[in-house]
Amino acid sequence: MSKPSLMINAISNWIAIFIQIIIGFFLTPFIIKYLDQTGYGVWILVSSFVGYYGLLNLGVASAITRYIARFTAQNNIEELNRTANTALFMFCGTGLTAILISFVAADWLAQFFQVNPGDYNEFKKVIWILGVATGLTFPVSVFTAIITARERYVSVNCVNIIVTLIRTGLVIAILLAGYGLVGIAYPTLASAIISLVIFYYLTRKIVPEFKIQLSSVSRATLKMLVVYGGFTTIIAVADIFRMKIDSIVIGKMIGIIDVGQYGIAALLIQYMLKLVASGMSVLAPRFASLDGADKHKELKETFITALSVSSFLAFGVVLMMQFFGESFILIWVGKDFSAAIPVLLLLSISYAFALSQTPGIGLMYALNKHRYYAIANLIEAVANIVISIILAPKYGIIGVALGTVIPMAIMKLFVQPIYVSRIISIRLRDYVKPIMPSFIIAFIMVFLLFMFKGYFNQSFEFTTYFGIAFCAILIGLIYIILNCIVSKPLKKIVISIVGRIFKPNNASM
Numbered sequence: 001m002s003k004p005s006l007m008i009n010a011i012s013n014w015i016a017i018f019i020q021i022i023i024g025f026f027l028t029p030f031i032i033k034y035l036d037q038t039g040y041g042v043w044i045l046v047s048s049f050v051g052y053y054g055l056l057n058l059g060v061a062s063a064i065t066r067y068i069a070r071f072t073a074q075n076n077i078e079e080l081n082r083t084a085n086t087a088l089f090m091f092c093g094t095g096l097t098a099i100l101i102s103f104v105a106a107d108w109l110a111q112f113f114q115v116n117p118g119d120y121n122e123f124k125k126v127i128w129i130l131g132v133a134t135g136l137t138f139p140v141s142v143f144t145a146i147i148t149a150r151e152r153y154v155s156v157n158c159v160n161i162i163v164t165l166i167r168t169g170l171v172i173a174i175l176l177a178g179y180g181l182v183g184i185a186y187p188t189l190a191s192a193i194i195s196l197v198i199f200y201y202l203t204r205k206i207v208p209e210f211k212i213q214l215s216s217v218s219r220a221t222l223k224m225l226v227v228y229g230g231f232t233t234i235i236a237v238a239d240i241f242r243m244k245i246d247s248i249v250i251g252k253m254i255g256i257i258d259v260g261q262y263g264i265a266a267l268l269i270q271y272m273l274k275l276v277a278s279g280m281s282v283l284a285p286r287f288a289s290l291d292g293a294d295k296h297k298e299l300k301e302t303f304i305t306a307l308s309v310s311s312f313l314a315f316g317v318v319l320m321m322q323f324f325g326e327s328f329i330l331i332w333v334g335k336d337f338s339a340a341i342p343v344l345l346l347l348s349i350s351y352a353f354a355l356s357q358t359p360g361i362g363l364m365y366a367l368n369k370h371r372y373y374a375i376a377n378l379i380e381a382v383a384n385i386v387i388s389i390i391l392a393p394k395y396g397i398i399g400v401a402l403g404t405v406i407p408m409a410i411m412k413l414f415v416q417p418i419y420v421s422r423i424i425s426i427r428l429r430d431y432v433k434p435i436m437p438s439f440i441i442a443f444i445m446v447f448l449l450f451m452f453k454g455y456f457n458q459s460f461e462f463t464t465y466f467g468i469a470f471c472a473i474l475i476g477l478i479y480i481i482l483n484c485i486v487s488k489p490l491k492k493i494v495i496s497i498v499g500r501i502f503k504p505n506n507a508s509m
Contacts, residue, residue, distance in 0.1 A: 006282050007496075009153040013278035016157040016164075021271045023168050028267065029333050031184065032260075034175040037336065041260035042123060043181060045113065045251050050102070050130045060087055061145045062284075062365055063228040068149035069285045077209045085216035087225060088142045095138035102131020113251050122181050129185035136192040143199035151285050152206055159198050167191040232365070234374035238381035245385055246400050253392045254400075262397045264333055265343035269351055272321070276313045276355040280306065283359055287366035296425075303424060306359035308434040308489040315442035316479055318352035320472055321345065322446045327462040343401045350405040352442075353412045356435050360420035369423045376415050383407035437486045441479060 032040045064087045071080040106124040115123045147156055170187035177183070203210060246266065251259045283306055290299040325344045329337060364370035384403050391399025421431040462468045484491040 006286060009151060009282040010279040012154040012157040013281065014275065016161050017271070017274045017278050019161055020164060020274070023164060024267065024271065025332070027168060027171065028264070030172065031175065032333060035181055035184075037257050037260050038119075039181050041251075041256040041258075041263070042115070042119060043126070043184070044247055044259050044263035045256065046123065046126045046130060050127070050134050060090060060225045060229040060232075061141045062232045063087075063225040064142060064145035065149045065285060066228070066288055066365065066368075067225070068146055069288055072149065079221075080207075080209065081211055081213070081216045082218050082221050083225070084142065084146055084210055085213060086218050086221040087145070088139060088212065089214070089217045090222060090225075091138040091142050095135035097135075098138070099132050099135035102127050102134075113256070119181075125182045126185045129182070129189055133185075133189040133192040136189075136196055140192070140195045140199050143203040146203050146210060147199070147206055149285060150206060151282065153282055155202060155206065156199075159195065159202065163191045163195050163198075166194065228368065231371040231374035235361075235370065235377045238374075238377035238384075245381075246388060246404065249385070249388045249392055249400055249403075250397060253389070254396055258339070258397055261337055261339040262343055262400065264329065264337050264340040265347060265401075268321070268325070268329075268344055269347050272317050272348065272351060273355065275317060276310055277358055279313065280310050280358040280362060284362035284365050287363050291367055300424060300426060303359055303363055304426070304430065304434050305489045305493075307357070307431070308438075308487055309493065310358045311356040311435040311438040312483055312487070312490055314352045314355035314358075315438040316476070317355075318348045319442045319445055319475070319479060321348040323449060323475060324462070324468050324472060327468060331463070331465060331468075339397060343397055346398070346401045346405055350408045350412075354408060356439070357412060357416055357420070360416060363420060363424060367423060373416065373419060376411060376419075380407040380411045434487070434489065437490075438483055441482045441486070445475070445479065 031043070035043065064083060067083050068080055071077075071083065106127040109127065110120050110123045113123075144156055167187040167190065170190060171184050174183040174187065246262060247259050250262050283302070286302065287299060290296075290302065322345060325348070326341045329341055329344065333340075361370075361373075364373055384407050386403075387406055388400045388403025391402055393399075395402070417428060417431050421428045462471070480494070484494050
């Protein structure tokens with residue numbers, strides 16, 4: 001059975017993310033309008049807390065994908081069912097745990113964040129509803145992991161797009177009807193129920209040999225999944241701390257309104273993360289397959305090419321953030337959220353270096369070499385918390401942003417390149433080489449931007465979305481052309497894409 005195209009899978013991921021970005025682009029100011037800054041801050045705060053429930057899966061989702069991909073290649077149906085059923089049994093338990101935590105912790109959280117008496121009951125109800133919704137997503141993640149193990153990303157993305165559109169329509173209708181903060185939590189619950197039903201039937205169709213049976217649940221398999229996933233959990237802890245702990249620190253030490261300010265910048269950074277990570281996420285099953293087949297030369301070549309692509313995407317996105325971030329925020333949500341601008345510019349730079357090395361994450365998972373990276377990531381997360389708490393009282397949300405940036409820079413510039421280059425057995429300079437062209441081009445273009453602004457003593461601002469879009473396309477074309485000139489892998493990929501567009505009948509990947 002031929003494998004699906006990595007390019008098609010990546011494009012389907014990007015389409016799904018693009019739709020999410022467009023929806024978020026229109027929906028965020030709509031929500032702010034109906035909830036005001038305080039209500040939006042509460043929504044971000046509760047969402048941040050519920051986001052921690054992801055830790056309850058103990059990283060098992062990544063283990064499911066890895067082992068089911070291997071058992072599929074070996075045609076070992078018995079082990080495939082044992083792995084899937086054990087994971088499903090475990091995740092049903094963790095889902096119930098998440099729901100229980102939501103009901104038990106709601107009162108304590110409202111008191112901890114000193115929620116106004118008028119918002120107290122709404123705050124608790126939102127936690128209850130989102131907690132139930134999150135609990136349902138745990139078994140959903142088992143089904144999606146099984147499907148992605150077969151590299152059927154297109155199917156997963158089609159479902160996610162449909163569910164996202166349904167949730168968006170419900171949010172708009174509920175806000176227009178005047179149901180406010182509690183009301184917009186219900187579409188999240190509805191989408192979780194819909195996802196559970198659809199992904200169950202999709203899994204049965206794509207993997208017909210999968211059967212739900214309690215007799216297949218195995219303690220030994222559970223141990224295997226948890227041991228592998230334990231280190232993934234540590235990495236997930238660090239990732240959640242980077243994006244979620246900031247809101248908690250701000251809410252406690254600065255103010256709920258500032259949570260909304262920071263949340264706008266964080267939302268754009270999340271889109272940046274999804275854009276790059278979603279395209280590169282298709283690599284992990286392929287890396288595992290190549291490693292299992294002892295095709296180490298092809299594995300190295302695929303990895304180095306992937307570094308070129310991820311660097312091109314990461315530094316291209318940060319280039320757009322630096323050029324248009326200020327104007328976009330002012331047009332998008334207004335001057336009341338201008339404090340988000342320096343946070344966005346600061347975070348985007350550090351995340352560009354992290355995202356440029358995204359293929360290394362997939363490689364570590366595929367080779368089961370992510371344990372030391374997990375420890376380093378945890379140290380980074382702890383440093384993030386400590387620095388944020390130290391700097392927040394004096395520097396506000398900029399101090400919290402610095403708490404993320406400083407340890408991330410150390411991790412991504414020194415620790416990860418050395419570790420990943422060693423586990424794949426390539427020289428450090430061969431690791432760095434595919435990253436440098438996009439970085440240098442983006443750096444020069446941003447440098448010229450700030451020189452231009454300084455020379456004319458004016459801001460590089462736009463007043464309409466059309467102006468931003470037109471200039472973004474122009475600058476993007478320049479960036480692409482320059483990258484194709486200096487990077488052979490990127491030039492080859494661009495030529496391949498152009499060839500597929502104009503000669504679709506000859507495509508064969």
